[in-house]
Amino acid sequence: MTSPLLPQIGVDTPERGDAARNRRLLLDAAALLVAERGVDAVTMDAVACRAGVGKGTVFRRFGSRSGLMHALLDHTERELQQSFMFGPPPLGPGADPIDRLIAFGHARLAIVEVQGEVLRAAENSLEFRFAAPARAVSVSHVVSLLRAAGVQGDHELLACSLLAPLEATLVLHELRDLGMSVERLGDAWEDLIRRVTRC
């Protein structure tokens, strides 16, 4: 079994020097645009122009706008992953699996609160919404916690169903449009987990 960590891109076929430089330029440009003018201002043309490269290069590096957003989130994603795999309880190993599940949801909600817009933009594509490696890691993490908690049943699907209410698009809707607080969402998550894992 290979490492469950997010694959380090280009480990086997390393990027050429100029390509790597342009990746950095593009990521910096994109991050700057987000900070200055919001996610909507991050058009592929704008990023390319700001980075001083051609539009084609942006697509070559990131495949799509969602891919670019995903790359922007990569750091945060890895941090979360590190935390629940190797970090301290209750998120990391050592704590009761149910508490870990609850902490996991809280951590995700916190991320959505901060990076919600970017997350939503990243979710706007099928491949990155479900087929992304980060998602696969989350699913298998939840599956293993469910198993560890002694839950019986279709772990795979149960994990998918539990992850669904944490999707950025929905959470943002609840926060912004319905005016719910993160605390309330956190409480509801905890309640949901306790119900599902009870008995």
Place this chain on the structure above:
Amino acid sequence: MTSPLLPQIGVDTPERGDAARNRRLLLDAAALLVAERGVDAVTMDAVACRAGVGKGTVFRRFGSRSGLMHALLDHTERELQQSFMFGPPPLGPGADPIDRLIAFGHARLAIVEVQGEVLRAAENSLEFRFAAPARAVSVSHVVSLLRAAGVQGDHELLACSLLAPLEATLVLHELRDLGMSVERLGDAWEDLIRRVTRC
């Protein structure tokens, strides 16, 4: 309290004759395009052209592509709504609320199986994904069933969380990409409901 049914559009300010005629033309054209060449072929230009009207008219009638898709689904949506409000058990009133919840999920899954592509296209916009009247009806239906089942807690959020795994985009992913069967999804739904409503 007003009728919980989907509002009959244009009841107060009736549509002009030509407008109503064009709406029909457009809906027929769109349905035909879906049947003949799939959802992706339903571009706003194509629909307009096929109906023999201008593009602006399509947008005036339906607001956006998602709106058009939503209109295409309206009939099905109303049917489901009728069924769970006035139809026979287990979907309709009379059955145990938990059984009604389970039946509701099964009904939705069946719809996704048949109209999945159109549903997904309709979900591609924020306003129609969450702010659509049909969704509000579903949410309040689930809320009332949870209440009737004697479930304690944050019904509103619990309903949202339960509805999330029924979203077309996710369900289609599970069916197509992960190769799961509708039966399996149905079983998982039933299991989820039983867990959540237990105790």
Place this chain on the structure above:
DNA sequence: CAACTAAACGGACCGCGGTCCACTTATGTT
């Protein structure tokens, strides 16, 4: 029937995501 007005119409126009391909360049080999 003529005049009036609010509604509907249509298509030119815009910006964005995404593709394509002729051209350039970094890197390893002899």
Place this chain on the structure above:
DNA sequence: AACATAAGTGGACCGCGGTCCGTTTAGTTG
């Protein structure tokens, strides 16, 4: 150092969703 080639590059180009606004028309009023 010269070469070969795989990788990278850039910008013209495309199609689509969505907007805008000058024009047309349906329904009403006297």
